[in-house]
Amino acid sequence: MRAGSVVLVAGGSAYALIAASTTPFTLPADVCTGLVIVGMAVLVIVRWPLRTRFARLAARAPEAPVHPCLPWLLLLVVFTAWELFNYLVPGSRADHPTFSSITDANDRFYVLKALLFLGWMAAALLIVRRGARR
Amino acid sequence: MSVSTVSYVVWGAMGALALLLWWLSYARPSAVAHPSDVVGRVVTHPVGRIVVVVGLMWLGWHLFAR
Numbered sequence: 001m002r003a004g005s006v007v008l009v010a011g012g013s014a015y016a017l018i019a020a021s022t023t024p025f026t027l028p029a030d031v032c033t034g035l036v037i038v039g040m041a042v043l044v045i046v047r048w049p050l051r052t053r054f055a056r057l058a059a060r061a062p063e064a065p066v067h068p069c070l071p072w073l074l075l076l077v078v079f080t081a082w083e084l085f086n087y088l089v090p091g092s093r094a095d096h097p098t099f100s101s102i103t104d105a106n107d108r109f110y111v112l113k114a115l116l117f118l119g120w121m122a123a124a125l126l127i128v129r130r131g132a133r134r
Numbered sequence: 135m136s137v138s139t140v141s142y143v144v145w146g147a148m149g150a151l152a153l154l155l156w157w158l159s160y161a162r163p164s165a166v167a168h169p170s171d172v173v174g175r176v177v178t179h180p181v182g183r184i185v186v187v188v189g190l191m192w193l194g195w196h197l198f199a200r
Contacts, residue, residue, distance in 0.1 A: 068166055099145075131177035131183050
């Protein structure tokens, strides 16, 4: 692992541990989360081209019956449908947990919340990098 | 089986399916695209990239701040 990657992982982990120690609906939580959002916005403005060229995937193998992105699209559709069903169906949140309520339960454990925050920042970094000018 | 158990089983199945697709993206890349390639494709779409960025920002705010 390169030195830059080590610094990035160590710094990100330290920040996630700090952010995980905050409580939602408080100023520290707003600041810790808001700084990442602002940082992401700055990186997108600085690194992303104004116009994009749609990325192509590697050629599909002749035996592949469907587009290789289709399984992920179907999973996203099922996820969204299940989330909406649980959100809208009458009944308690305990009976019909949404993704948010599951992560709320996860947030009771400091390390799990820190990992979730780290994963969110990693996803942001991945998106910024993949959309950057190459 | 209670209603909540069914809900959690479905959530768990979706998590397991995501892991399976992730594994398949390495084992059979011609059939299942790698997640980073899917992201790369979406964020190079003029509308898709805005939806993804704003969606991720909202998700973080929703999960950790409000």
